[in-house]
């Protein structure tokens with residue numbers, strides 16, 4: 001997509017994963033703030049084409065959210081962008097219903113996202129990395145305030161500036177490695193897993209290990225065990241064993257859109273209670289089917305009296321070193337404080353993610369963004385950063401709002417509703433701009 005020189009978009013979206021895809025759809029379906037003048041929007045995505053955690057599209061992995069919590073249904077149950085519309089369009093509606101599941105495979109959900117993207121993709125520039133946002137040096141006289149978004153073609157050197165009255169930052173989670181551990185060609189984070197794995201001759205992978213006890217770790221451990229029948233596979237598990245992701249009905253209410261209000265308008269004690277009681281709906285936990293699949297593999301080995309799947313429980317990684325062609329990992333036992341080392345052909349850190357943090361993109365603009373007593377960004381209910389009166393452009397966040405809006409911040413559960421709320425807020429601001437006296 002080309003962007004017209006000097007145009008000031010009503011909103012520029014940074015990143016085009018499911019969150020901003022859902023926002024593009026919400027804008028598409030929204031009425032115009034001024035008759036005949038729809039909201040103008042452009043999105044910039046650094047990947048060459050649409051992709052949702054492609055490096056974790058492992059066989060047999062399923063969604064952790066009901067298909068009804070798609071890009072649009074909870075905002076607009078008759079949306080043409082729903083998962084049901086996708087099934088209808090592909091001729092699989094009846095077959096899907098016959099599977100009697102709420103949880104499609106991640107492969108199928110990816111196909112759904114690509115199908116939905118094809119309806120709004122004309123607004124997106126791929127291969128376009130956003131480097132930062134700033135106020136213009138010489139703003140156009142008489143114009144309401146706008147910001148400039150600096151964009152660089154991926155792999156290129158040249159940058160261009162795109163003008164926007166509002167931005168929606170949605171750059172996603174940030175892979176986390178333990179302190180002091182660097183990635184290399186045989187030390188991977190789960191977010192790069194399939195790409196790295198495909199670059200290696202599987203015959204060279206005779207001893208592999210996976211660090212962590214979350215969903216990513218369990219899925220990769222199962223994949224490596226099934227894909228490398230000749231390999232010793234170690235799971236470095238900090239707990240005594242994998243724990244269950246609680247998705248039972250009462251606990252699952254923390255992902256309802258009403259819970260956002262309860263969290264946002266609650267007290268510090270309210271928010272602390274959400275985390276204390278319900279962290280186990282999402283973090284460091286694993287779905288029941290994957291836990292059972294791994295346990296069954298271990299049990300089958302007992303029956304056969306063979307052993308190549310090793311669970312090193314109560315164990316954390318303290319150090320990683322390269323010794324010739326091998327990766328040597330130092331392990332600390334939480335059972336007896338003992339230390340041991342393991343030499344490996346590949347080591348995967350499924351050690352989770354940090355939240356999205358907009359400061360890097362905001363640069364100097366960040367000084368106009370207010371913070372709470374703990375130094376975290378203050379965020380309005382409509383997901384706009386709270387700013388000083390000098391910055392009137394809206395900086396919306398899709399992600400990075402766990403401290404203000406709760407557990408759904410980084411998840412799909414509430415994206416349809418959240419995008420609708422952001423679209424409503426944008427449309428409202430556009431109509432205020434349009435009715436402001438010149």
Ligand code: FDA
Nearest residue numbers: 015017018019045046056064129130171172410411412413
């Ligand atoms: P996402 O990370 O998807 O997209 C951000 C986009 O921004 C990326 O495409 C990135 O390339 C782009 N970008 C980053 N920086 C940029 C820049 N400077 N310029 C331009 N583009 C930039 N949740 C859930 O509710 N149910 C589920 O089943 C799952 N499953 C799941 C599987 C796996 C393997 C992971 C790691 C996570 C999940 N999640 C999940 C949680 C996950 O956060 C969620 O599914 C979505 O990816 C959130 O969508 P976003 O668009 O916010 O981020």
Ligand code: NAP
Nearest residue numbers: 062064178212213214215216238283284316317350351352
């Ligand atoms: P996670 O849930 O944050 O788990 C990270 C794990 O790494 C934790 O068990 C953590 O233990 C462990 N860890 C961290 N440092 C360690 C160290 N030095 N040594 C040993 N262990 C260490 O991350 P995730 O599994 O990647 O999940 C992230 C999100 O993606 C979740 O929302 C999840 O549901 C989602 N996801 C979904 C799917 C799917 O839809 N099928 C697949 C994968 C992921 P501590 O808790 O002790 O720190």
